[in-house]
Amino acid sequence: MADQVSNYKCPNCGGPLRFDPATQKLKCEYCDSLFTQEEVDQFYRKDEEAAAAEGTDQKWETDTGEWSEEEAAHMRAYSCPSCGASLIADENTAVTVCPYCNNPTVVAGQFVTKKPQFVLPFKLDKDKAVEILNNFYKGKPLLPKAFTSQNHIQEIKGVYVPFWLYNGVMDCHMTFNAQNVRQFSHGDEIITETDHYQLVRNGTVTFSGVPADASSKMPDEYMDAIEPFDYSQLKDFDTMYLAGYMADSYDVDAEQDRERGEARMKASAVKSITATVTGFSAVSPISTQITKLDGAAAYAFLPVWLLSTQWNGETYLFAVNGQSGKIAGDLPSDKGLAIAWFLRITFAMFVVVSIVLYFIGGGFL
Amino acid sequence: MILKRLQSIGMVFLFLFGLLLFPIRSHADSAAYVIDETGVFTSDQLLELNDLAEQVTNDRECGVYVVITKNMHGYSERDFAEGLFFNYDLGYGLKDNPSGIILAIDYNDRFYDVYSYGAAGDTFTTARLDSLNDLVYDYLVKDDWFGACKAFINKCDELLESTGYVYHTIQYTDPTIAPHIVETSPEQRRNEFLLRLPFAALGSSIVGGISVMVMRGRNKRTGLAKNADQYIVNNGVRLTQSRDMFINRTRSVTRIQRDTGGGGHGGGGHSYHSSGGTHSSGGRHF
Known part of the structure; x- marks a missing residue:
């Protein structure tokens, strides 16, 4: 017993x-x-x-719709034989190059994609996106000049990237050990008093719109890096927002993307609940139990300007948030320039330090 | 093009670094018993005096030194010889128990003095230091620098032999030897500077490496998000239970160590001047 x-x-x-x-x-x-x-x-x-x-692996409620016959009639589907991207665009927008891998042989595909619930319209036009990209190239001493000159920035494309937007409530049960330390002297003694506490914090944290891109072609670290998007501008989906842009179809469903969204929510829930513990000199968590009380995922198109470019046999992708202008991308670094800068800085530092050492040491000449 | 520039920068860097290291090697081979900051000796004279001093030092186990400086190095006349003895780290025997005698000459101020330290004090008492001062005076007034130094070294040899001097360690009456280093000589400063240069080079290369890493980092702007802080709705954190439970109180006591004024070394054994050194009655101008 x-x-x-x-x-x-x-x-x-x-x-x-x-x-x-x-x-x-x-x-x-x-x-x-x-x-x-x-x-x-x-x-x-x-x-x-x-x-x-x-079930421990709770499913997220998802909300996706079907295209009406009329909507589908004015849309065209494309497929990239190189990277497998499945794209759609309105009938007046010609998709000739894959925005992900820059492959120029995009072919007509089958229109099977689900209709998104929401769309966040582009706020930045192409000129602004080009300007942002140009600025990103500036002030990068290790960027090979040839990369900038051979870069066809004008080929940047507006793409609606499919996202799952997760709403959820995380129920947290946390216990902590906490201490308050007081020190004072008494006669010839220093006395340290430590009060030990056990803390309990139970609560819920509510999230809205935690995004996770639903395209397997789009690297997650790019889309995470261009967050946040302003959801107050979110509109019910209408094909009119696709005019002049292309859109990627989701190939990662809400259940597959769930882990990413949940992991982020759990991390923030723990942080938020821990932040409610105040007034102690030391706090350490003992136990943490988090359960998702409920959750739903909405399917949305979010605006991204994409530039895919080839250099030295490698593909470089740049993504600009079509709303805020926040940019993500990895620029190449030239090894020769890196060595040159290393020697320059080292030599300059050495000269300066030597002069300082000379004068600090009192000189000898 | 870039590689050529890199090569030239690298070569210049290595050349300059090599130049800076060169004096360390030349200094390592230079005289240690007779130090001439003024160039008053020819190289032959310097070698002869150094060999002579080295021989006496090794034979008698007592360091015999001559240092000729351009000025007083900021010392008073009283501290001049003593200061040079310690600044040049002179003395025969154990590092913390050296024994030796120095003839210190300020070339421009035409001042000199002798000073002994450690076991050398057995032989070179104040009276004998005065007699040494007398001896070299006759040479110095005639600007016979070489003659003065040679006579000094020979006389030291003679006195060490006649008094039956033997090197031994000394227990000083003071708990610690009084600090002597007041000012370093130019040569010491140069040596210290040169010793620090490799560290400066290492530190500079670390800074260079970090700077390049930062530059490389600026070329990358991607990364996975770790949390969803910005997606917490307004008032989205609701505590359903918040309880702080006191468990216990622990107490530790540390006794404050008071300085009771105890310590210090006991007497007994051979007793020496608290600083360990012996001065002459005073240096002289010539």
Whole structure:
């Protein structure tokens, strides 16, 4: 009995329960709550039932729609034989080059994609995107000059990238060890008093619109880097927003992308709940339990200016947030320039340090 | 084109670094017993005096030194010889128990003095230091620098032999030897400077490396997001339970160490002047 009971945790704070002979009940070591065996069994039974009903791998509710016949009639689908990108555009927009891999042999594809629920219209035009990209190239001493000159920046393309926007509520149960230290002297002694505390913080954190791109061709680190998007500008989807732009179809469903969104939410939930612990000189978490209470994912097109370019046999991709202008991309570095800069800086530093050492040392000439 | 520039920068860097290191090697081979900052000796004279001083030092196990400077190096006349003895780190025997005698001459101020330290004080008492001062005076007034130094070294040899001097360690009456270093000589400063240069080169190359890494970092602007802080809705953090439970209080006591004024070395054994050195009655101008 004792062993069995010792594995129970307090329904209130998660602390260990022990049998209290005085009350003949189970008592929480931390919050002093008292429970009968029946109460604890009932709590755990309910918990298990709830977990069984939801499953540990809860599904996200998703909201996607189908294109109407009229909408589909004015859309064209394309496919890139090189990287496999599946693109759509309105009938008046010619898609000749793949925005992801710069392959110029894009072919007509099958129109099978789902219709997004929302769209965030482009705010920046092409000229502004070109200007942002040009500025990104400036002030980069290790960027090979040939890369800039051979870069066809004008070929930057406006692409609606498919995203899952996750809404969710994270239920956090956290316990902490905390200390407050006070030091004072008394006669010939320094006395250090440490007050030890056990803290319980339970709460919920609500998230809205945590984005995760739904295209396997789009590197996640690019889309994460151009966040955030201003969702207040989000519109119900209408094909009119696609005019002049192309759009990528999602090939990663909401369930596949769920882990990314959830991981970010959990990290922020822990951070937010931990931030409520104040007034202690030292705090360390002991236990953390997070469960997703509910969640939903909306399918949306978000605006991105993309430039894919080849240099020295490698593909370089640059993405500009079509709303805020935030840019992501990895520029190449020239090894020769890197060595030259290393020698220049090292030599200059050496001369300066030597002069300083000479004068600090009192000189000898 | 870039590679050629790199090569030329690298060559210049190596050449300059080599030049800076060169004096260390030449200094390592230079005289250690007779130090001439003024160039008053010819190279032959310097070698002869140095060999003579080295021989006496090794034979008698007592350092015999001559240092000729351009000025007083900021010392008073009283501290001049003593200061040079310690600044040049002179003395025979253990590092913390050296024994030796120095003839220190300020060329421009035409001032000189002798000073002994450690076990050398057994032989070179104040009276004998005065007699040495007398001896070299006759040479110095005639600007016979070589003669003065040679006579000094020979006389030291003679006195060490006649007094039956033997090197031994000394227990000083003061707990610590009084600090002597007041000012370093130009040669010492140069040596210290040269010793620090490799560290300067290392530090500079680290700065260079970090700078290039920062430059490379500026070429990269991608990264996975780790959290969703900006997507927490307004008032989205709701605490359903917040409880702080006091567990216990621990107390540790550290006794403050008071300085009781104890310590210091006991007496007994051979007793020396607290600083360990012996001065003459005073240096002289010539």
